[in-house]
Amino acid sequence: MDYNPTTSRATSVEADAAARHQHQSPAAAVDWSITFWGTGDSMGVPRVYCACEVCEEARRSGVNRRYRSSVLLERGEDKLLIDCGPDWTGQMERAGIFWLDELLITHAHQDHIAGLTSYADACRWLKRKGRVITPTEVSDTIRMMYPWLERFVTFQSIEEPWRWHEWSIRPIRVNHGKNGYAYAYRFDRVNDDESAAGSGRRQAYPNDSANPGLRSWVYASDAIGLGEEELRWFQELDLLILGTNFYHEQAEYSTRSVYDMVEAFRLIEDIQPQQVVFTHMSHDIDLRHSYPLLPQVTLARTGMRIGR
Numbered sequence: 001m002d003y004n005p006t007t008s009r010a011t012s013v014e015a016d017a018a019a020r021h022q023h024q025s026p027a028a029a030v031d032w033s034i035t036f037w038g039t040g041d042s043m044g045v046p047r048v049y050c051a052c053e054v055c056e057e058a059r060r061s062g063v064n065r066r067y068r069s070s071v072l073l074e075r076g077e078d079k080l081l082i083d084c085g086p087d088w089t090g091q092m093e094r095a096g097i098f099w100l101d102e103l104l105i106t107h108a109h110q111d112h113i114a115g116l117t118s119y120a121d122a123c124r125w126l127k128r129k130g131r132v133i134t135p136t137e138v139s140d141t142i143r144m145m146y147p148w149l150e151r152f153v154t155f156q157s158i159e160e161p162w163r164w165h166e167w168s169i170r171p172i173r174v175n176h177g178k179n180g181y182a183y184a185y186r187f188d189r190v191n192d193d194e195s196a197a198g199s200g201r202r203q204a205y206p207n208d209s210a211n212p213g214l215r216s217w218v219y220a221s222d223a224i225g226l227g228e229e230e231l232r233w234f235q236e237l238d239l240l241i242l243g244t245n246f247y248h249e250q251a252e253y254s255t256r257s258v259y260d261m262v263e264a265f266r267l268i269e270d271i272q273p274q275q276v277v278f279t280h281m282s283h284d285i286d287l288r289h290s291y292p293l294l295p296q297v298t299l300a301r302t303g304m305r306i307g308r
């Protein structure tokens, strides 16, 4: 995986947008990439009213400014956004993206879905029907919360591994602590020549075996205390994107809902992913500090991009 966290900063999203505006051909475009549109916990950073050092820095210079967690998987015009929280409109504008056909949703909490109302407005404005992909238990809740959404979006249920372009996407129901359950998604790249040949993309997106890019990765923004059943799907990963709200959270375990970094280290030692990116971070985390981390771990930054 070609991943350079030192160069993948906020500007990469704008750089992508600029490249698109210069009519870069698909052949010149690269392979699949993941861009962090949001890396914050449910409250984002800065938190409303909070005058802590991290929140003040986020207001001033913005290293710690974290929008609600969301990542974009893309290759050229193929784009899949995971989660659509309350910062969605600004995230679209910062990325220079006008429209997304498809959204994949992890769970029906406001920090992951509150942008769906704006997405529905975009659908209405453009007279296009969007697609919201999520397990039925999640779409049932979303329908109850926003009954009018279905006029503008189609809900597509994902219960089993589901094919999206070259990816097999597996929903994994994960423990979300005091908040019940959320879904993580495992992405496995299906290396069948048919899809590349059939789509005429084989030349445009060569599969360089010396540098295979993203192959198997999991996005688990909202999980804690995962057990054997869930962790079956967390094996042999070249990338794990894991939510960690705090470095070492002091709150009583029964009141918590997301891993902290110290717990995550134990998880990583157990499942041994090649690379790990922590996301869904609260104002407890100051990106100006250097934390004791495992060597394969990086802290996500707004706009950070992974892949070629």
Ligand SMILES: O=c1ccn([C@@H]2O[C@H](COP(=O)(O)O)[C@@H](O)[C@H]2O)c(=O)[nH]1
Residues within 6 Å of the ligand: 041, 042, 043, 108, 109, 110, 111, 179, 222, 245, 256, 257, 258
């Ligand atoms: O039923 C619920 C419960 C909570 N929420 C919102 O989700 C987040 C919870 O944050 P975590 O960091 O994942 O614990 C918070 O914004 C709650 O308001 C919800 O929407 N529905």
